[in-house]
Amino acid sequence: MALSISATVLLGVIVFVLLKGGYVRVGSMLACTLFGFTLAATGMAPAINSGLASLAGLLASFN
Template identity: 40%
Template structure:
């Protein structure tokens, strides 16, 4: 039986566990960067980009 997991899912799980157990070190920074790199190459990248852009545009109106 072959088990396959995408790099996005793998790095996401590792990053979530590191954040959960407060074990974010230099290795955690590398995992976070790799997770972001692989998310950027998936189909969800435009959604993430527009969400961040919308949040940044909404921040000045919060004061």
């Protein structure tokens, strides 16, 4: 059985768990979130998306 979830949902769950577990504070979480949004507006966004797609393809090939 193949399970398919988006990277956004997976990363959101990881952030939530880290926040609830006390590993990350709210201020740090907000700073990282804002950094992600500003990084998405730069020229690096296509390279990051391509890298994430390649990683997802690699992980999917391990079935």
